[in-house]
Amino acid sequence: MNENVLEKLKTLAESAKYDVSCSSSGTVRKNIPGGIGNTVGGMGICHSFTEDGRCVSLLKIMLTNNCIYDCAYCINRRSNDIRRATFTVQELVDLTIEFYRRNYIEGLFLSSGVINNPDYTMERMVRVVKELRTVHRYNGYIHMKSIPGASQELVNTAGLYADRMSVNIEIPTETNLKLLAPEKDHLSVYQPMRFIQQGMLQNIEERQKFRSAPRFVPAGQSTQMIVGATNETDKDILLLSSKLYKRPSMKRVYYSGFIPVNSYDNRLPALKQAPLVRENRLYQADWLMRFYQFSADEIVDDAYPDLDLEIDPKLSWALRHPEMFPVDINKADYALILRIPGIGVKSAKLIVTSRRYGKLNAYQLKKMGIVMKKAQYFITCNELAMHNTINEVKPEYLRKILTEPKKKKGEGDQQLSIIFPD
Numbered sequence: 001m002n003e004n005v006l007e008k009l010k011t012l013a014e015s016a017k018y019d020v021s022c023s024s025s026g027t028v029r030k031n032i033p034g035g036i037g038n039t040v041g042g043m044g045i046c047h048s049f050t051e052d053g054r055c056v057s058l059l060k061i062m063l064t065n066n067c068i069y070d071c072a073y074c075i076n077r078r079s080n081d082i083r084r085a086t087f088t089v090q091e092l093v094d095l096t097i098e099f100y101r102r103n104y105i106e107g108l109f110l111s112s113g114v115i116n117n118p119d120y121t122m123e124r125m126v127r128v129v130k131e132l133r134t135v136h137r138y139n140g141y142i143h144m145k146s147i148p149g150a151s152q153e154l155v156n157t158a159g160l161y162a163d164r165m166s167v168n169i170e171i172p173t174e175t176n177l178k179l180l181a182p183e184k185d186h187l188s189v190y191q192p193m194r195f196i197q198q199g200m201l202q203n204i205e206e207r208q209k210f211r212s213a214p215r216f217v218p219a220g221q222s223t224q225m226i227v228g229a230t231n232e233t234d235k236d237i238l239l240l241s242s243k244l245y246k247r248p249s250m251k252r253v254y255y256s257g258f259i260p261v262n263s264y265d266n267r268l269p270a271l272k273q274a275p276l277v278r279e280n281r282l283y284q285a286d287w288l289m290r291f292y293q294f295s296a297d298e299i300v301d302d303a304y305p306d307l308d309l310e311i312d313p314k315l316s317w318a319l320r321h322p323e324m325f326p327v328d329i330n331k332a333d334y335a336l337i338l339r340i341p342g343i344g345v346k347s348a349k350l351i352v353t354s355r356r357y358g359k360l361n362a363y364q365l366k367k368m369g370i371v372m373k374k375a376q377y378f379i380t381c382n383e384l385a386m387h388n389t390i391n392e393v394k395p396e397y398l399r400k401i402l403t404e405p406k407k408k409k410g411e412g413d414q415q416l417s418i419i420f421p422d
Contacts, residue, residue, distance in 0.1 A: 005095065011085040015065035015076055018259065019111055019145075019168070019224065058141070059099055060109040063087055063125055067113030071181035072268055073170070073229050075261040076113050086115070089127045096128075097136050107141030107163075108132070118149035118188075126154055129161040143219075146196065148188040155195040156216075159203075164219035164251070167192045172240050176230035180267055189223075196221045197249040220251035227282060228258035228275040229268060234307045235300040238285055242296035245289065255282040281307040288313055291345050292338045310403055315341040318378060319395040325378045326389040330359045342375030374402060 062076075064086035070078040087095070092110075099105045110128060114121050125144060132138040144162040146155055159165060167189050171177040174186045196217055203216035223244065225237060241253045257274030285307060288294040292314070299313050300306070308316040318325065318341050327340055329351060337348045350368050354360060359382035366372055377390050377398055390398055 005087075005091055008085040008087055008091070009061070009095065011083050012062040012065055012087065013060065015082075015113075016060050016062045016109075016111055018075060018256070018261070019060075019109075057105050058107045058109045058143070059096060059105040061087075061092070061095075061111075063092060063110065063112035063121070063128070064115055065113050066115050068116070069114060069181060069183050071170075071184065072262060072265045073180055073226060073258065077262065080262070089124055089131065092128050093131050093136070096132060097138065100138070100140060105140075107143070109143045111145035112147065114147060118147040119151050119154060122147045122150035122154045122158070126158045126161075129158065133161045146192040148184065148192060150192055152195045155192050156199050159196060159199045159217045160214050162217060164222065165196050165217050166222040166224070167196075168224040169240075170224065170226055171230055172225050172232045172237050173230070176232065180229065193221065193223070193247070193249075197247055200249045217249070220249050222252040222254060223250070224254040224256055226258050227255050227279055228271065233300070233305040234278070234282060234285070235296075235302075235305040237282060238289070238296040238300055241286060242289060253286060255279050255286070277309050278307070281309060281313060285313040293335050294339075311399065312341075314339070315374060315402065318390070319399055322390045322395055326380045326391065327378060329365065329379050329381045330355050340375055340378050342371035342373065342378075344369075 064084075065076045065082070066084050066086060067074070067076050067078055075082065096105075096108050108129075110125060112121050112125055125147070129142055129144055132142065141164075142162045143164045143166065144158055146158065146165050146167045148167060155165075169186070169189055170184075171180060177184055177186060199216045200220070203213070206213040207215070225240070227237065237255070244250045244253055257276050257279040258269070258271065259274045260268060260271045262268060263270070285294075285296075285299050288299060289296060294314075294317070299317060304316075304320070307313055311319075318339070324336075324339070327336055329337065329340075334348055334352050337343060337351055338345065343351070347368050347370050351360065351365075354364070354368070361382045362372070362376075365375070365379075365381065377388070377393060380389070393401070
């Protein structure tokens with residue numbers, strides 16, 4: 001690698017680190033004779049872990065960090081005095097192939113600032129992924145960002161070569177987007193999303209008729225929202241996510257805690273660090289919507305527009321609805337079992353399967369991996385209650401019990417402490 005390309009790599013990899021909207025591929029792309037690489041289901045992540053604990057890597061890079069926009073929250077905004085760089089198409093293709101041959105990476109995450117106009121930038125990105133697939137016959141994972149405002153023709157072409165595509169919403173509401181990025185609007189974001197969705201639905205019909213038809217964005221699309229840069233409540237964010245998940249092509253919504261990289265801009269809040277706890281709670285709420293059959297307005301509503309930062313959203317919901325508990329673990333349906341704090345999706349399925357062969361007791365529930373510290377207050381089973389349920393213990397007191405910090409070893413009530421004077 002020559003020094004010029006190495007300098008570009010350092011600059012553009014640094015500029016790309018703030019985009020969190022990449023995840024496992026969720027697709028399988030087998031190797032072909034004469035080709036290189038393959039995508040195995042669950043692989044294709046940049047410095048993350050698969051379900052079986054393997055760490056996999058992705059070259060997360062920008063085509064360029066030059067940009068015509070001056071978004072207040074972005075490190076690559078036009079007015080920032082930072083080191084700029086732009087890869088040529090051939091440089092980026094060669095870099096990806098050389099990194100893959102050396103086993104540094106298992107895939108590519110390609111994004112870019114906008115140079116000249118959206119179509120000009122998108123066309124160069126499409127040339128990169130097309131050459132990787134057709135010239136080098138590269139069959140590894142490719143996640144490509146679609147540039148807001150790009151034409152349908154370019155989005156459709158990109159979808160034939162990328163495993164996953166994403167278009168970042170960034171700011172959840174149009175009003176606040178206009179405040180921080182006056183040159184952008186939500187229409188330019190939602191339009192490419194629709195192009196991707198239309199292409200995927202059309203591709204499903206084509207593959208039903210012709211099995212040899214090329215796949216279009218087989219791993220679906222994702223998006224990202226910045227949390228904490230503007231005054232949206234968690235309710236605003238989760239309601240938008242819920243609407244996005246109703247689209248058949250949307251696989252993941254990512255929440256990125258606002259990082260104050262441009263602290264000089266008075267439109268931005270004065271934060272010392274990203275709101276990581278809030279970001280984590282939003283991911284937990286997102287998980288409830290995707291896998292636990294919760295709706296957004298159950299998790300957050302007008303009375304509770306923001307998530308509780310002290311406890312997880314599922315426990316928070318349970319404490320607000322004591323009338324739903326206790327639940328008889330041997331009789332309740334699957335949907336209700338999912339709502340019990342301390343019980344996950346796998347455990348709920350195991351409960352429903354196991355109780356066909358006999359009534360379950362507390363010991364069996366523990367063996368299934370249920371977090372009894374939480375669950376014991378919300379369930380009854382085939383024995384006397386081990387502990388007072390939420391009906392006997394008031395929600396306020398139960399919250400106090402569950403949020404008390406763990407005592408360190410030797411700090412029990414029966415432990416004698418001797419304090420020596422200085």
